[in-house]
Amino acid sequence: MLELRLVQGSLLKKVIEAIKDLVTDANFDCSATGLSLQAMDSSHVALVALLLRSEGFEHYRCDRNISMGMNLNNMSKMLKCAGNDDIITIKGDDGGDTITFMFESPNQDKISDFEMKLMDIDSEHLGIPEAEYHAIVKMPSSEFSRICKDLSSIGDTVVISVTKEGVKFTTRGDIGTANIVCRQNKTIDKPDEATIIEMNEPVSLTFALRYLNSFTKATSLSESVTISLSSDLPVVIEYKIADMGYIRFYLAPKIED
């Protein structure tokens, strides 16, 4: 038996919209800790890891660990039928082949339920080791999104370099080159607008802008984004989900051929 009641249903709507273009099908793993997901894109270049902790739900019942395979496009179709202020409850039975989404309007005058078919997904689960990163940049998520969008009109790849001067985003294309440097800016009264750079050593890595632009679909989930870089690891782009958990995107770098 599974019953998860999420008062801020819009969070789940936003999470699915943020990942559905990157990942088609995924297993949602439910345990006493919370609802989690790990899935790679079809080319095995990017990975999304989601955690919604049990404490973030108003009611959380998960009698035994369960993995539910869902098509994210179908899930999105159903969740789009929920209002932004609706309370969403996810219900499932052990061993069942369907899951039910129940939507309640804030004043309880409209209650809908949508039953979705589950699917068997044979997914590869990667072991992601805890790592020390060479540099961690925290910046406004809207700023990061703007930079990725702007640079993708000029080039296909971005070089992200962190030095003590700041974080530099560089691209190159047929029409020319672009450099955007963001310096550390600790705005004390507005922490969400701050850019904070923690650097153990300088690092410079190249990434496909197409994937970074896809990750920025999570921008509305969090005011700030954290970019963790190491020269020998995929970058981690993390959006915290208020009081509940996170959505993390991992992207393997490009190397000179």
Added chain:
Amino acid sequence: MYKQQKLSAFFGCK
């Protein structure tokens, strides 16, 4: 030119 690496080059299967 750049070559795209895969995640499996960094992370092992669980």
